[in-house]
Amino acid sequence: MTNAALPDTAQDVAGRVSTGLHQLMQHAMPSARDIRFSGLTRSAGGLSRENWSLDASWTDADGHHAHRLMLMRDAAGTLLKTERTCEFAILKALEPSAVAAPKVHWMDPDGRFLGAPAVVMERVAGHCDYMVLNGDRPLAERLGLARAFLDLLVDIQAVDWQAQGLGDTLGLPAGMPSRHELTRWETEYRRVQLEPHPELDYILAGLARTAPAARAIVLVHGDFKPGNALVEGNRITAKLDWETAHLGDPLEDLGWITNPVRRREHQIAGHWERAQIVEAYARLTGHAVSEAELTWWNLFSCWKLAVIQLTAVSEFVAGRYDRVFQTPSWLFRPMLTMMEGLR
Amino acid sequence: MRPTVEEQLHGTCRILGTVVAPCVADPLARTILDNLIANLRMLAEAQPKVAGFLRADNAATLHLLVSLCPALPPELVSRIAAAHAAPPTDIDDPAALDGHNGLLRGLLAEAVVCPDLSLAMRAAVERFMIERASRVPMRYVPTVAPSAPSSART
Numbered sequence: 014m015t016n017a018a019l020p021d022t023a024q025d026v027a028g029r030v031s032t033g034l035h036q037l038m039q040h041a042m043p044s045a046r047d048i049r050f051s052g053l054t055r056s057a058g059g060l061s062r063e064n065w066s067l068d069a070s071w072t073d074a075d076g077h078h079a080h081r082l083m084l085m086r087d088a089a090g091t092l093l094k095t096e097r098t099c100e101f102a103i104l105k106a107l108e109p110s111a112v113a114a115p116k117v118h119w120m121d122p123d124g125r126f127l128g129a130p131a132v133v134m135e136r137v138a139g140h141c142d143y144m145v146l147n148g149d150r151p152l153a154e155r156l157g158l159a160r161a162f163l164d165l166l167v168d169i170q171a172v173d174w175q176a177q178g179l180g181d182t183l184g185l186p187a188g189m190p191s192r193h194e195l196t197r198w199e200t201e202y203r204r205v206q207l208e209p210h211p212e213l214d215y216i217l218a219g220l221a222r223t224a225p226a227a228r229a230i231v232l233v234h235g236d237f238k239p240g241n242a243l244v245e246g247n248r249i250t251a252k253l254d255w256e257t258a259h260l261g262d263p264l265e266d267l268g269w270i271t272n273p274v275r276r277r278e279h280q281i282a283g284h285w286e287r288a289q290i291v292e293a294y295a296r297l298t299g300h301a302v303s304e305a306e307l308t309w310w311n312l313f314s315c316w317k318l319a320v321i322q323l324t325a326v327s328e329f330v331a332g333r334y335d336r337v338f339q340t341p342s343w344l345f346r347p348m349l350t351m352m353e354g355l356r
Numbered sequence: 357m358r359p360t361v362e363e364q365l366h367g368t369c370r371i372l373g374t375v376v377a378p379c380v381a382d383p384l385a386r387t388i389l390d391n392l393i394a395n396l397r398m399l400a401e402a403q404p405k406v407a408g409f410l411r412a413d414n415a416a417t418l419h420l421l422v423s424l425c426p427a428l429p430p431e432l433v434s435r436i437a438a439a440h441a442a443p444p445t446d447i448d449d450p451a452a453l454d455g456h457n458g459l460l461r462g463l464l465a466e467a468v469v470c471p472d473l474s475l476a477m478r479a480a481v482e483r484f485m486i487e488r489a490s491r492v493p494m495r496y497v498p499t500v501a502p503s504a505p506s507s508a509r510t
Contacts, residue, residue, distance in 0.1 A: 023382060055384055209461040212485045215468040322496065335388050337395040339496040345489040349482050 027053055030065055033127035034084060038071065040126065041119045045071040062256070063088050066136055081136035083115070085256075087129040088334075097130040098122050099183055100256045103232075104134065106177035111168045113251050139243025139250035146239055146281055154247055159285040160293065161249050162239065166270070167297045169252070170231040170263050179232065183260050190261040191224040191309065194317075202320045205327035212345045216316055216352065223355045225306040227262035234258050237266045238278055264302065267294055268310020274318075274347050308354040315348045365400035369393050394497040402493035409493050410453040414445065417460040420484050427472040436463055 031053055038048055053067040065084040070077065087097070097120055104117035115134040121127045142148060146155050146162075174180060186193035199217060234241075235257030243251045270279040271287045280286050291302050322341040328334035359367065372393050380386045421436045428436070445456045467473075468481050 023385075208458055209465040211461055211464040211468050212489070214465045215481060215485070218469040336391045339494050340492070341496065342489040342492045343495065346486050349486055352482075 023055070027055070027065075029128060030084065030086070033121070033131075034067075034069075034133065037119055037121050037126040037131075037133070038069070042071070042073060044073045047072045062086060080118070082118070082133055083136045084127075084131055084133045086127055086131040087124070097132050097256075099258070101132050102179065102182040103255045103258050104132075106174070106179050107172065107255075110172050112165065112172060113249055114255070115251050115253065137243050137251035139245040141240065141243055141253075143238065143240025143278055145244055146279065146285070147277055152281070152284065155281055156284055157247055158239075158244065158249070159279075159281055161247075162237075162242070162270075162279075163290060163293055163297070165242075165249055165252055166234070166237055166266050167294070169234055169237075169266070170298070172232045174230075174232050174260060179260065183258070185230065185260055189224060190227045190230065190265070191313070192221075194261060194265065194313065195220055195224060198317050198320050202323065205320070205324045207323075207327055207330060210323075210340070212342075212348075213316065213319055216312065216348050219352050219355060220309065220313060220316060223305075223309055225262075225264075225303070225309050227264070228300060229263055230260050231263045232258060233261040233263075233265045235266075235269075237269050238275070240278065262310070263298070263300070264307055264310045265313075267291075267302070268307055269314045271307060272311045272314040273351070274315055274344060305355060308351055312348055312351040312355070315344050315351070319344050319348075361403060362400050365396055365403070369396045369400070372396075391497075398495060398497045402495070405493040407447070407450055407453060409491060410450075410457050411447055412491075413488060414453065414456055414460055416484065416488070417457075417464055420480065421460065421463055421467060423480060424467050424470075424473065424477055427474060427477055428467055428470050432463070432466055432470075436467075439463060 031050055035048055038045060048071040051068045053065060056064045056066060063086045067082050069082050070079040101117055101120040104114055107114040108116060115137050117132060117134045119133045121131045124130050146159050236254055241252065241254040242249050243253065271290055295301055319341040322338050325334055325338035329337055377389055380389055418440060422440065425433045425436060439459060445452045
């Protein structure tokens with residue numbers, strides 16, 4: 014066997030990332046010299062992308078610079094096909110806003126430096142815990158964080174996307190945002206489907222029959238959850254993972270966080286449940302929430318989650334994804350139950 | 357035949373968990389290994405149930421399809437009739453059972469989106485789907501990534 018036939022080691026991959034990042038930074042900052050990295054490590058998380066953390070330093074005409082960085086690079090097998098250009102534009106647009114998000118530095122949109130599309134951003138202080146609302150903290154702290162997450166969601170919806178030029182970058186939904194998202198995810202479903210799924214087709218037809226109109230077009234995060242945020246003390250320091258952000262219906266993110274199948278991530282039993290979240294959202298935004306419309310977005314959230322899992326199945330079978338997923342049959346009963354709320 | 361398939365799968369999980377996993381220091385590799393072990397454990401439990409599930413599911417799916425025929429277009433009804441009239445699948449051939457299941461579920465995927473289904477038919481479809489989902493032997497086994505260090509994210 015020749016060396017060429019051997020699989021890449023983790024060191025090989027890290028070496029290529031280091032070299033590629035050096036080239037990207039040199040390209041972005043031609044006057045930079047003595048570019049140095051330390052602590053380059055790929056984290057265990059990130060189902061859709063490779064997440065690399067590192068410390069970087071360099072010198073230019075302005076002096077010496079040292080930054081804590083995160084590099085997100087598209088994985089060979091991914092659950093979400095997304096555009097780095099859009100993510101970069103969104104993070105740039107958020108910099109002057111009230112939304113806590115990492116400052117973005119550089120982008121490799123076509124992978125010419127890093128081998129796959131990538132973005133490099135500031136590594137923000139804080140801890141990522143997808144169960145932070147139901148962890149060991151006292152109830153008062155958890156409730157404070159739950160309210161802070163909702164405030165953050167409302168801040169995202171308040172971003173002036175028109176003034177920031179995001180309409181051109183992200184594109185406006187064609188027609189109703191609900192139908193637009195349904196069409197987008199049906200396309201993904203048909204792309205990754207390996208076998209018939211009557212359950213998903215039946216629910217899709219129900220969603221299509223009952224798609225609601227939107228009261229406004231806002232910036233939607235697309236995967237709003239504690240697991241995509243950093244918390245330091247009792248403060249949310251950054252909302253992360255903007256690769257699925259888009260322009261759409263204000264109820265889309267609200268439907269994601271009130272989705273019954275993910276209540277352990279987003280809700281605190283007896284204190285911060287669907288009714289309290291909806292009441293607080295209506296108070297913060299001044300907009301009443303239709304129960305039927307929110308249920309539609311709850312159901313859509315589950316259906317989209319099912320499609321993402323089918324993407325994982327497809328990528329695993331193709332030999333491009335290293336975790337084993339199954340057909341999401343665990344979602345079928347809750348989805349069919351939710352459909353009753355749409356009739 | 358000993359070791360049986362289940363014994364081999366359970367034994368493989370034991371060895372991976374007790375011998376290999378403690379030596380895997382890289383967090384990403386360890387998370388992937390934990391996922392693989394959890395999935396192998398699920399397979400060890402599920403594998404003996406797959407053929408029985410497919411036999412029962414094929415029969416139940418065909419029964420449901422026939423009951424929906426009054427609301428379906430003639431072309432689909434004729435394909436359902438052909439599936440109904442086909443020679444019995446060899447119940448000792450897992451691939452044949454699985455192939456027939458795919459055929460029937462393809463027909464069902466078309467039938468359930470027909471606009472002329474009555475409320476009673478829709479209720480029957482939903483009961484069937486919920487019952488089937490409760491019996492599917494192979495299920496996703498979530499594994500939790502190791503906790504991230506402070507000031508970093510996973």
